[in-house]
Amino acid sequence: MDDDITVEGAVTPEPETAAPETATPETAAPDYRALAADPKAAARATVAVLISRVIVAGLGWVGSVIVARSLSPEGWGQFSFVFALLGLMSVVTDLGVGRVVLARLMDDDAEEIGRTASSFLALRTVLGLVGYVLAVGYVVVLQYPGEVIAATALGGLVVVFATPSHALSVLFQARHRLLLVAVIESLGQGLQLVLTILAAVFAPVLLIFVLPAVLNEAFRAVGKGLAVRRRSVGLRPSRHIDVHRWGAYLREAIPLAIGFALTIAMLKIDVLMLSLLDTFDAVGLYSIGYKFSDMMDTIALAAVAPVSTLLVAAWPHETATFRARSRSAGLYFATFGAVAVAGFWPSAEPLVRLLYGERFAPGSDAARLLVLGAAIMSLILLGIFLLASAGMQRHYPLVALFGLALNIGLNVALIPRLSYNGSAIATVVTFGVTVIMLWVVIERSMPMSGLLAVSPILVLAVVTAAVTVGATLLVDAAPSLWFLISVVAALLVAACGFLLSKRDSRSNSPAPAPAPDPEVAP
Known part of the structure; x- marks a missing residue:
């Protein structure tokens, strides 16, 4: 954890009134495991996520209507294929690691929480880059049309931004602080819809229609990244990235990763x-x-x-x-x-x-x-x-x-x-x-x-x-x-x-x- 972080609520006695032998020690860190088990907090987080997902899905659906009406049948098919392919990349970019580190984010040691958060974010960022390379490599190796390759190269940035963004959501989930995540994701989807409408009016072509999704994910990643640094959340990532932790995360996630990967493949293939x-x-x-x-x-x-x-x-x-x-x-x-x-x-x-x-x-x-x-x-x-x-x-x-x-x-x-x-x-x-x-x-x-x-x-x-x-x-x-x-x-x-x-x-x-x-x- 960064050195400038202090425990919220800690009280420092005034020097002129508190005797040295009776000085109050720094208040212990909150019991994050108890916070995670709070059913009321979980209920509030669930409502926030449900409302947000309905809003995001509804706005995305409206956007899809606009894109489908603006592109030719073949262009709409290419657009749909690109994002189906990118969705399949979650087989690589998720791997169930988020479920593994969730328990580690409830540690009593603030330094351990910070190092876990930073290492997890770094791992997910690397997995996002791997997913991007695989998606672009797939369309290049199988010699898809040039416009599909270009759309995948641009749209693939969605994977690059979304993978660490989802990791940030896991951090907030550990504290049931998902209302802020819900607001950021809803605003991002609203931004995407506005840009989609502008694209339909001024430049209704495949590459331009791909761009709003990229900007949406970039907005989400930046918004969550700024929010997670708030001290009240208790999740501020450390400046240190422990690469050696990645192996443990991946080994623990193997059973979940296999089932998850097969399910996504079954859905998207x-x-x-x-x-x-x-x-x-x-x-x-x-x-x-x-x-x-x-x-x-x-x-x-x-x-x-x-x-x-x-x-x-x-x-x-x-x-x-x-x-x-x-x-x-x-x-x-x-x-x-x-x-x-x-x-x-x-x-x-x-x-x-x-x-x-x-x-x-x-x-x-x-x-x-x-x-x-x-x-x-x-x-x-x-x-x-x-x-x-x-x-x-x-x-x-x-x-x-x-x-x-x-x-x-x-x-x-x-x-x-x-x-x-x-x-x-x-x-x-x-x-x-x-x-x-x-x-x-x-x-x-x-x-x-x-x-x-x-x-x-x-x-x-x-x-x-x-x-x-x-x-x-x-x-x-x-x-x-x-x-x-x-x-x-x-x-x-x-x-x-x-x-x-x-x-x-x-x-x-x-x-x-x-x-x-x-x-x-x-």
């Missing part, structure tokens, strides 16, 4: 394969569906964090509570996905046409399937966090490896025949098989059974399918009422999910502890 086996026009049509499913993934990721905290708090001494919370969360996640499917499926084509224009309407079927895939993915995310909450995440990488292999095989078989629709089918089948395998593994690994409310979820799935089919037929018969029909369909499914959740909660809530027998008077 379809766009890359579509770019190799088909055209950029197909990539553009396919990526429209991802704009809707990405919004669902953002909400699911934000919601799973507090659920994970509750599961950790119940493990391993309150297994009945752990089971009840798992079942309740599973039903809520399933209801969220079912509502999205019932609301989006009947109105996908008119909604895509309204937002993105007539030329993207052929991608509506793929968008429907990707939203269905996102609904399934929410249960996969819950399963992963459940295993991590019990310290059993080592069981997941084999499932993810099988899912990745299945996704690649299905894409190779289906893209030449069905183009982007084949890729969407491969995604849904892959996620469907993966969620079944994952929860079978959970059922066999955990010491208690029934962690997923299978029967109610199956009932909800049947109701959702029936409502969706009926709503789709009604939209075909009365196209002008597509919005009203979709809203009614979503409300019906939401009501069904709510009732099933209440019923399951009543029948599976932990039994109260038996009251002690009253003492018998002699």
